[in-house]
Amino acid sequence: MTTVLKKPPRSARKPKGDGHMRRGEILEAAQRIFVAEGYQGATIRKIADEVGVSSTALYMHFKDKDEILLEISDGAINRLLEINSELSVRPIDAVTRVRLMLDAYMAFALENPNAYQLVFCAHTGLMSVEKTEATQDLGDRCFQKFIDVVGEIAASGRLRTGSVESAAQVLWTSCHGLVSLIITKPTFKWAPDAELRQTLLDGMLHGLVSD
Amino acid sequence: MTTVLKKPPRSARKPKGDGHMRRGEILEAAQRIFVAEGYQGATIRKIADEVGVSSTALYMHFKDKDEILLEISDGAINRLLEINSELSVRPIDAVTRVRLMLDAYMAFALENPNAYQLVFCAHTGLMSVEKTEATQDLGDRCFQKFIDVVGEIAASGRLRTGSVESAAQVLWTSCHGLVSLIITKPTFKWAPDAELRQTLLDGMLHGLVSD
DNA sequence: CCGCTCAAGTGATTCCCGTTTAGTGTTCAG
DNA sequence: CTGAACACTAAACGGGAATCACTTGAGCGG
Numbered sequence: 001m002t003t004v005l006k007k008p009p010r011s012a013r014k015p016k017g018d019g020h021m022r023r024g025e026i027l028e029a030a031q032r033i034f035v036a037e038g039y040q041g042a043t044i045r046k047i048a049d050e051v052g053v054s055s056t057a058l059y060m061h062f063k064d065k066d067e068i069l070l071e072i073s074d075g076a077i078n079r080l081l082e083i084n085s086e087l088s089v090r091p092i093d094a095v096t097r098v099r100l101m102l103d104a105y106m107a108f109a110l111e112n113p114n115a116y117q118l119v120f121c122a123h124t125g126l127m128s129v130e131k132t133e134a135t136q137d138l139g140d141r142c143f144q145k146f147i148d149v150v151g152e153i154a155a156s157g158r159l160r161t162g163s164v165e166s167a168a169q170v171l172w173t174s175c176h177g178l179v180s181l182i183i184t185k186p187t188f189k190w191a192p193d194a195e196l197r198q199t200l201l202d203g204m205l206h207g208l209v210s211d
Numbered sequence: 212m213t214t215v216l217k218k219p220p221r222s223a224r225k226p227k228g229d230g231h232m233r234r235g236e237i238l239e240a241a242q243r244i245f246v247a248e249g250y251q252g253a254t255i256r257k258i259a260d261e262v263g264v265s266s267t268a269l270y271m272h273f274k275d276k277d278e279i280l281l282e283i284s285d286g287a288i289n290r291l292l293e294i295n296s297e298l299s300v301r302p303i304d305a306v307t308r309v310r311l312m313l314d315a316y317m318a319f320a321l322e323n324p325n326a327y328q329l330v331f332c333a334h335t336g337l338m339s340v341e342k343t344e345a346t347q348d349l350g351d352r353c354f355q356k357f358i359d360v361v362g363e364i365a366a367s368g369r370l371r372t373g374s375v376e377s378a379a380q381v382l383w384t385s386c387h388g389l390v391s392l393i394i395t396k397p398t399f400k401w402a403p404d405a406e407l408r409q410t411l412l413d414g415m416l417h418g419l420v421s422d
Numbered sequence: 423c424c425g426c427t428c429a430a431g432t433g434a435t436t437c438c439c440g441t442t443t444a445g446t447g448t449t450c451a452g
Numbered sequence: 453c454t455g456a457a458c459a460c461t462a463a464a465c466g467g468g469a470a471t472c473a474c475t476t477g478a479g480c481g482g
Contacts, residue, residue, distance in 0.1 A: 043438085120395070180391065266470090
């Protein structure tokens with residue numbers, strides 16, 4: 001009872017978050033660091049320090065580092081899927097829906113650059129293919145919503161070039177190209193975001209879809 | 212002094228490549244590994260082993276690992292610059308030149324996926340901005356050749372949407388998007404390469420350029 | 423031939439990373 | 453009271469990049 005000053009057996013073992021509380025705490029801390037410093041910057045030790053816990057403790061709740069970051073990315077992709085689901089059923093012209101979906105996609109990427117990169121850029125080298133399967137699947141479901149709308153356009157005979165498949169893939173990848181380069185080359189002398197996005201969508205839709 | 216048991220003077224110290232011979236040897240070995248296994252796979256130790264030399268020896272010739280990989284990438288980008296230079300002055304229609312340049316760009320990316328990724332995808336996290344300046348500069352010179360040709364189109368009043376700058380950036384980034392995703396997501400069910408590239412170029416050029 | 427410099431190379435070491443192992447204290451059902 | 457389950461820990465391991473102090477040998481003036 002006398003000297004409580006010492007850090008006896010490492011004093012605080014932080015017994016706070018019992019059970020499943022801790023898992024959320026870790027995810028939150030990891031997200032903060034991951035969003036701020038990317039995949040390389042979000043180390044196990046940094047995350048553990050942020051939570052106030054030993055690095056080993058993270059392995060109580062997650063299989064490995066990638067599982068943590070993928071769960072964060074899953075959250076992000078789920079938000080994108082929700083947006084896409086909402087847009088895909090709006091009672092408006094299919095071409096307008098395609099445009100809205102692509103624009104929302106680009107906005108999403110620019111607002112969640114690290115999660116976006118983890119899912120759509122890294123993939124090779126950073127993480128094994130199997131691990132990302134679940135997340136990839138979410139991405140595929142997003143893309144499927146998009147294909148469906150492009151299919152509507154094709155069904156009305158307005159697709160000028162290519163099959164539904166290739167047209168959808170080209171529309172998607174060109175949007176990916178714009179946002180991924182804006183993200184990875186922030187020092188490049190880009191034209192204004194809005195102008196780029198509009199030029200891209202105007203060009204692609206005018207080029208692929210006849211009115 | 213009796214016990215000669217020690218591994219004496221490590222016998223072979225590989226005195227072979229004196230002077231600047233060794234530098235090329237390292238680059239060659241690094242290129243083989245880098246092309247086969249990417250940035251993460253090309254470790255200092257693996258490269259040194261391949262050359263038959265200690266890992267420390269690499270620092271005789273290069274400041275650090277990134278300098279090695281960037282020099283390899285420089286070589287690749289230089290080949291791209293040559294192609295672009297040759298195409299940009301061909302005595303043919305500007306739109307056709309743009310198409311040829313973009314198609315060559317995509318072919319190049321698919322043939323040099325690791326160098327391409329290092330320069331156009333990674334950038335964030337993997338390497339500090341300053342280090343890649345020289346290589347970025349090469350890329351910028353490639354892009355400038357491209358802008359010039361787009362400028363020709365604009366000068367003839369055939370640019371339908373956006374400024375020269377944004378049109379050039381959109382054309383470039385959309386091609387980047389297609390090839391970068393083909394590279395990083397090899398398991399995705401892509402439409403045939405040729406069809407995708409054609410759909411993209413047909414769509415973009417039809418959308419952005421009036422005849 | 424001696425002794426010198428100097429470039430090229432080395433093993434050991436440092437630091438950080440993800441991950442594993444063995445163990446500690448607390449809680450709580452039987 | 454016992455012992456299993458739990459949440460957690462320190463220490464260590466192997467592998468990365470990079471640095472250090474040292475050795476080796478070639479070239480060369482005297």
